[in-house]
Amino acid sequence: MSGIDMTEAERPHVIRHARGKRPQFYDTPGMDQAMSMIMVLANEMAVLRDRLDSAERVAKASGLDLAAGIEALELDQAALEEREERRQDFMRRLSTCN
Amino acid sequence: MLNTFQQADHPALPKASADEAARQEFTKSFKGFIQSTLLPGLTPVYQTRVAKRFEKEHGRPPADRRDIRSGMVNDIYFQHYAAANRIAQELLWESVNGSIDRQLPELIAKARELSAAAKAELVIPEGFVPPRYVTALDIHCMPGGYCSEVAADDISVGALYDRGVYLYAMGYTGPNNDDMGRSVVNYLKHHAPDFKPRRILDMGCTVGHSTLPYKELFPDAEVWGIDVGGPCIRYAHARAAGFGLEVNFAQMNAEETTFPDEHFDLVVSHILLHETSGKAMPRIFAEAHRVLAPGGMMIHADLPPFDLMDPFTQFILDNETWYNNEPFWGAMRDMDQFALAQKAGFDLADVKFDTAPMAVMEFAAAAEGYSQEASEAVAERDFTAGEFAPGGGWEVLIARKPLDKALAA
Ligand SMILES: C[S@@+](CC[C@H](N)C(=O)[O-])C[C@H]1O[C@@H](n2cnc3c(N)ncnc32)[C@H](O)[C@@H]1O
Numbered sequence: 001m002s003g004i005d006m007t008e009a010e011r012p013h014v015i016r017h018a019r020g021k022r023p024q025f026y027d028t029p030g031m032d033q034a035m036s037m038i039m040v041l042a043n044e045m046a047v048l049r050d051r052l053d054s055a056e057r058v059a060k061a062s063g064l065d066l067a068a069g070i071e072a073l074e075l076d077q078a079a080l081e082e083r084e085e086r087r088q089d090f091m092r093r094l095s096t097c098n
Numbered sequence: 099m100l101n102t103f104q105q106a107d108h109p110a111l112p113k114a115s116a117d118e119a120a121r122q123e124f125t126k127s128f129k130g131f132i133q134s135t136l137l138p139g140l141t142p143v144y145q146t147r148v149a150k151r152f153e154k155e156h157g158r159p160p161a162d163r164r165d166i167r168s169g170m171v172n173d174i175y176f177q178h179y180a181a182a183n184r185i186a187q188e189l190l191w192e193s194v195n196g197s198i199d200r201q202l203p204e205l206i207a208k209a210r211e212l213s214a215a216a217k218a219e220l221v222i223p224e225g226f227v228p229p230r231y232v233t234a235l236d237i238h239c240m241p242g243g244y245c246s247e248v249a250a251d252d253i254s255v256g257a258l259y260d261r262g263v264y265l266y267a268m269g270y271t272g273p274n275n276d277d278m279g280r281s282v283v284n285y286l287k288h289h290a291p292d293f294k295p296r297r298i299l300d301m302g303c304t305v306g307h308s309t310l311p312y313k314e315l316f317p318d319a320e321v322w323g324i325d326v327g328g329p330c331i332r333y334a335h336a337r338a339a340g341f342g343l344e345v346n347f348a349q350m351n352a353e354e355t356t357f358p359d360e361h362f363d364l365v366v367s368h369i370l371l372h373e374t375s376g377k378a379m380p381r382i383f384a385e386a387h388r389v390l391a392p393g394g395m396m397i398h399a400d401l402p403p404f405d406l407m408d409p410f411t412q413f414i415l416d417n418e419t420w421y422n423n424e425p426f427w428g429a430m431r432d433m434d435q436f437a438l439a440q441k442a443g444f445d446l447a448d449v450k451f452d453t454a455p456m457a458v459m460e461f462a463a464a465a466e467g468y469s470q471e472a473s474e475a476v477a478e479r480d481f482t483a484g485e486f487a488p489g490g491g492w493e494v495l496i497a498r499k500p501l502d503k504a505l506a507a
Contacts, residue, residue, distance in 0.1 A: 006203055011202065011203060012202055012203065012248045012249035012252075012254075013199055013202070013248060014195050014198050014199045014202065014241070014242065014248060014254045014255075014258070015195075015241045015242035015246055015248065015254075015255075016192065016195055016199075016241055017241055018188075018191070018235075018236035018239040018240060018241045018242075018423065019234075019235045019236040019243070020235035020236055020239070020423040022184075023180075023184065023420065023421050025177045025178075025180050025181040025184070026177050026181065027177075032181065035181050035185060036185055036188070039128075039182075039185045039186075039189060040189070042124075043121060043124045043125070043128075043189055043193070044121075046120065046121075046123075046124040046127075047117050047120040047121050047124065050116075050120035050123070051116065051117065051120065054116060
């Protein structure tokens with residue numbers, strides 16, 4: 001059976017965890033897990049930044065200078081409020097989910 | 099120096115989406131950052147803080163790598179360094195695994211198609227049992243190890259190794275991950291220009307990264323790669339076919355192959371020995387000796403033995419034993435390889451250690467992201483423990499079987 005004929009449920013999956021005891025590096029309990037989570041976040045942030053860079057480059061190649069437009073963009077009152085609201089909401093969620 | 103090295107595409111290699119590629123590239127950058135920025139900080143931390151504290155507590159300076167380790171593990175800088183290394187390793191495999199999982203049936207189908215069109219042999223014996231030291235835990239934290247299979251004709255861990263090891267090595271072993279094999283062949287061409295092996299065996303070949311240069315540079319030779327990992331061997335065969343190279347691959351244990359006596363003129367291995375065991379290593383040497391024809395050569399490329407380094411360097415290298423699921427990494431470096439070679443039947447006078455300079459310079463300008471300057475910088479470095487491919491060369495153990503056994507006796 002080739003991949004095209006397979007349903008989602010039939011598709012095989014790779015093994016995602018390595019066998020063997022994971023060492024602990026830090027004295028503070030939970031710190032090792034926290035560091036792992038932080039680095040996964042850092043990884044995804046880099047992915048997003050690369051994606052935005054790609055968007056700007058693709059747009060530019062088709063005649064739209066997004067990067068220059070972003071630098072020149074002036075935020076009106078509505079945009080300022082929208083962003084501030086989003087930031088505050090982000091921090092609210094960030095500080096309660098622990 | 100910015101590292102912009104890029105792996106060369108080939109038909110069996112998993113294809114990454116833009117986000118998958120970015121995720122993978124980050125892990126390569128993270129490893130580069132640890133090596134260039136965090137690693138150099140360990141020496142001053144040791145000299146200014148850890149060694150002094152040790153001396154105060156024990157009334158003597160640290161004597162060996164164990165002493166150094168006992169002090170370093172309590173230092174926050176070392177904790178960050180070691181945790182970062184471990185996390186980079188985990189992120190690296192995960193970034194590749196996510197991509198393989200998305201396209202696994204397609205990758206298996208592609209490998210099958212490539213293999214079916216190849217003339218070279220692919221041998222996967224029924225009911226083969228890999229040794230415990232390979233399957234007991236997942237070496238260098240690679241999920242699934244070398245042998246796990248999750249589907250019929252599976253190649254997943256082979257594909258994982260191909261892409262993952264490129265990121266692990268940060269591209270230092272070239273666009274095709276083949277610097278080790280290439281360097282040993284270069285070494286032979288330089289030091290033994292008349293040596294024309296008719297048959298070549300690469301033990302512990304994984305996906306054939308180091309194997310292919312032997313076929314490329316000795317095109318008339320019959321080349322065999324063997325490994326205990328079935329998915330690796332299948333992938334290796336498909337990958338070689340994708341490069342248009344006729345190389346045979348078999349799932350086989352290097353301790354006990356099925357080849358006749360005196361069958362090969364050249365038996366090689368590349369970073370195999372440190373992933374075996376104290377019991378297996380002598381058996382692998384003996385087997386290499388058995389299958390070598392008179393006048394043939396055995397060459398094992400691995401990292402240098404501990405007795406060539408100071409204790410702090412040993413300590414840094416030994417972190418792999420402690421934190422990267424490499425149980426034999428440290429112990430292997432304490433083995434007397436001369437004695438092993440002698441016990442296997444070689445004459446001590448025919449055994450030596452040497453350095454095969456990295457071939458990475460050859461990639462300059464020819465491959466994406468490999469600038470002349472950056473490749474030179476890799477090749478001309480001094481030995482630095484904890485860096486990948488330290489010292490710009492590979493340590494090789496070379497043993498030659500006498501041409502005429504009767505004469506040697
Ligand atoms: C680090 S990898 C070698 C990489 C490879 N030689 C290269 O240059 O790309 C170690 C390999 O040795 C294999 N191995 C370990 N013990 C073995 C044995 N007794 N016989 C054959 N292969 C073995 C493992 O399955 C693994 O694929």
